[in-house]
Amino acid sequence: MIIVRNIEELEDVIAGSCVTIGNFDGVHKGHQKLIQLACSRAKAQGLVSVVVTFDPHPLRVLRDDRTPPFITLTEQKLELISQYGPQVCLLLEFNMDMARLAPEDFVKKYLLDGLNMKEMIVGYDYHLGKGRAGNFETLKELGAKHNFSVDRLDPVSIEDAVVSSTRIRDLVQAGHVWPVRHLLGRFYQIKGEVVHGMNRGGRLLGFPTANIKLVDELFPKPGVYAIWVELDNKAYMGVANIGKNPTFGNDALSVEAHIIDFEGDIYGRDIRVHFVQRIRDEKKFSGIDELKERIATDTALGRQILSQPEAEIRLTKADFADGSRND
Incomplete structure (x- = not known):
């Protein structure tokens, strides 16, 4: 084109x-x-x-x-x-x-x-x-x-409702990312550069996260999501937290993605996050130990969700990484 x-x-x-x-x-x-x-x-x-x-x-x-x-x-x-x-x-x-x-x-x-x-x-x-x-x-x-x-x-309708940008926007903002895939023909996605955050994920919690510099305008409702992370035309399982990290008393909205079974330095790299399903609301925990336990549970749930056939992702000309599915 x-x-x-x-x-x-x-x-x-x-x-x-x-x-x-x-x-x-x-x-x-x-x-x-x-x-x-x-x-x-x-x-x-x-x-x-x-x-x-x-x-x-x-x-x-x-x-x-x-x-x-x-x-x-x-x-x-x-x-x-x-x-x-x-x-x-x-x-x-x-x-x-x-x-x-x-x-x-x-x-x-x-x-x-x-x-x-x-x-x-x-x-x-x-x-x-x-x-x-x-x-x-x-x-x-x-x-x-x-x-x-x-x-x-003529209007294109899915589930007895007209497909429209407004309908998609409302669903995403309400955190209903799973049904959005039927309207878009793909999972809702954002793209951004991985930047340095507060350095708490790997050091304190044992779950390193990619902090994404916010460029896109539309974000799902704050909470934890099962995601695919696209990097170099490969798809990796992951979980993302959108919110203000209330356990640590932050004020600024952030998007942090934990890429499951991934090791590597991706600071300064662009990644794309595909939102598959919402797992839970953002929550303030009593301390580090309770938060670590919940992240482990979220990660297990994310892996389970993304392992289902209906959660498979199709990337254009993509070679898939270990742990993802090639269709």
Whole structure:
């Protein structure tokens, strides 16, 4: 997938395109189906498949500090989009000038003049242009006027509810990470750099932990989780604590991952944490001994959970480490 950030780079380059457009926060199963449909339509008609999305998320510009935490930041969103086959991703900088464009002006400037769009496929609730004035009916009218076709994907439902970024966000924040995998087609994940913490895990407790520098915005409810830790395209069993470590009287939120049966120095390395199932709430213990005993129990529970077939993880082009499962 070619990523283009400036529409001028594509003018007079693409002979014809099939475009889908959206924010794609989470790249969930509804988004995946939309992208795959655009790709299949493009291939059938000899067109270039293009995904158009935005950075920053439009809500970040329009609402500023009143925005919810986003499921995927731009880097991860692009990585996920690429897995579903589009040839080009046009990543547009969203700003107030763009927000003021009428639907027809946006379509003409970016999709027709820039991408030579012949077909457009949108989600069931997609709106564009100033004040979200452009909807499916508006786009159909513009298509008739400017000679492009428009189709709309019906909602994708799982367990009798529409798959949406809001639904996923609510589940993650409530700690319900297990059902989220059905909506995303993968476990919910965060990525970050391993940094030095308080040096208590291995020294005091006998369970070394990787302290992750917080970059992502959306985190599960504080507590202990069974996780897969992805490092160098390998998956390791683990347990993670999200919270403030009340036993030690901390005030700052932290994410600490204990990688089961792993030895090695990974400070300064990036790891990805895939949340599989919540084990328990965060708790204040009476002291070090009680905490050590509970961590041992959590680790055993984590190993048991991750050993179940339904908890297996699929990594793209991954070689799996000992203790993980290759499917």
